């Protein structure tokens with residue numbers, strides 16, 4: 001039940017009808033009895049600045065940002081967090097105590113929190129990782145892994161130039177870290193790089209329902225390596241099924257979505273919430 005003091009937030013994108021965020025946040029609002037609302041905000045690209053001005057005028061607590069506005073939102077907020085700057089995109093906007101709006105990015109946090117919740121004993125410090133993909137989501141993975149202490153990261157992507165640009169950006173961001181290796185490798189070299197990987201991340205869209213499976217030979221990957229997939233439809237992708245069958249620790253991608261959302265919810269509604277099975281089921285059945 002809302003009162004006149006309810007905090008308001010939402011998710012801005014175009015289109016937005018497919019978004020799971022309203023169900024996700026709606027579950028927490030109801031479960032924790034929060035005086036607040038979270039609504040879909042369909043905003044066409046040409047209306048972005050008017051829409052942001054409107055939400056600011058209405059005093060929204062903040063909002064999530066999705067395709068196609070994540071990069072454009074960088075220009076529409078009053079200040080940026082270090083994560084938003086490093087990743088080059090805003091997925092969460094948070095009203096500050098002084099009324100200004102912070103552009104933040106919680107994807108790296110969501111990615112790492114998911115791994116930490118499911119594999120709490122895994123230590124990232126000094127580890128070697130292999131990342132497949134160099135799209136928008138990969139930027140958050142790189143930020144998360146390097147900030148967590150990974151010291152050797154190879155990025156394999158079908159389009160090598162994209163992996164090179166990504167690796168170059170983060171070498172710059174983490175230039176003060178001694179001995180850090182953050183390099184692009186050719187897609188076909190991923191099989192060889194798998195032999196020394198202690199963490200394997202799929203951040204391509206391969207393995208998603210309706211798309212082809214990952215077409216890489218990864219048999220050299222040690223069975224102790226942590227394997228995670230950002231794709232969560234299906235929840236157990238062919239990569240995760242393969243990894244689980246050979247004994248690798250695995251983490252599915254749904255938790256990343258849930259944990260990145262938690263960071264925004266807690267900032268807007270000043271309420272601590274949990275990512276648990278009830279939430280996973282609520283989102284999966286939506």
Ligand SMILES: NC(=O)c1ccc[n+]([C@@H]2O[C@H](COP(=O)([O-])OP(=O)(O)OC[C@H]3O[C@@H](n4cnc5c(N)ncnc54)[C@H](OP(=O)(O)O)[C@@H]3O)[C@@H](O)[C@H]2O)c1
Pocket residue numbers: 132133134135136137138157158159162203204205206208230231232253254256257258
């Ligand atoms: N779990 C979560 O919370 C979460 C969050 C964000 C994204 N995701 C998922 O992560 C995946 C990537 O998202 P994104 O935003 O980074 O997408 P994106 O920017 O479109 O990037 C797609 C990536 O997949 C690669 N790719 C596509 N088709 C390929 C093919 N046939 N062979 C080899 N590589 C191929 C692309 O390589 P090129 O550069 O060569 O095109 C690129 O690296 C999506 O499935 C998305 O649903 C999950």
